[in-house]
Amino acid sequence: MASAQAVSDQITSAFSNLPRSQKLVARFVVDNQYFVAFASVAEVAQKAGVSAATVVRFCQTLGYEGYPHLQAAIRQGFSRFMTTAQRLEERLTAPVSEDDVLAQAFSTDINNIKYTIELIDPVTFRAAVDEISRAAAILVVGGGISAPPALFLSHSLQVIGFPVRVVTSGGIPLSLELSALKPGDLLICIGFWRYFREAVATMRWAREVGVTRIAITDSEVSPLAQLADYAFVTTTDSIGHSVSPLASIALVDAFVAALSFRRPEKTLAALRKVDMAYNESNLLLEG
Secondary structure, three states, X not given: OOOHHHHHHHXXXXXXXXXXXXXXXXXXXXXXXXXXXXXXXXXXHHHHOXXXXXXXXXXXXXXXXXXXXXHHHHHOOOOOHHHHHHHHHHHHHOOOOHHHHXXXXXXXXXXXXXXXXXXXXXXXXXXXHHHHHHOOOEEEEOOHHHHHHHHHHHHHHHHOOOOEEEEOOOHHHHHXXXXXXXXXXXXXXXXXXXXXXXXXXXXHHHHHOOOEEEEEEOXXXXXXXXXXXXXXXXXXXXXXXXXXXXXHHHHHHHHHHHHHHHOHHHHHHHHHHHHHHHHHOOOOOOO
């Protein structure tokens, strides 16, 4: 019987050939496996915005006899299954009181980081670090809620001596940066649900001109992940109306640390130049 990860791999492999309605089911299943493990077919259909029959057809497309068989595959191999399911049940049935908002918000982001580290393959991480390290030029793209990790990444790389540019909006600024991309460069695109059309178009453009692509996103079946050479999925759960970028920022921090350790002498020299520039410009408060 397939494991939960195997189910995700099956869905990712089949995703591009699925009908639109089944793609809605696929994304929901990949992003909400703990919910699917307990929910009825009707509940999954309602959440995904499709009919129960579509959910069943989706299961059969993947090679399962029916929905219960997909559920059984997802349940197999879950670590911390009951505790995670209990937390999910509480989220679905009990609203967060104002007195608990602070603790709940911090707790949710702590869990986001814990889950994200489980999703990241160390071999893929090291390969991405290699790509960043040898890139002739780096373009970081991220708009909306994805802008904070994009800005953090570009700033952090710049101060340790990497040739990096960042775009947090579309239109002419993005078009100008894309026109300069060439083989040997690297595109790092950050995007979470809901995805900007221009971010997806940027990944396609980079692929067409032979530029290596890294995606930081929130689903294995996101359009950014589908177009990436290296895709990193971060958990973005939030108790509020939006998604949380905190786990993606933690991932960015890990990239920057790994790159600093990879070339310590160049990093130190670059940081000294930045400090000198700050001091000569009298930018910092003393004391």
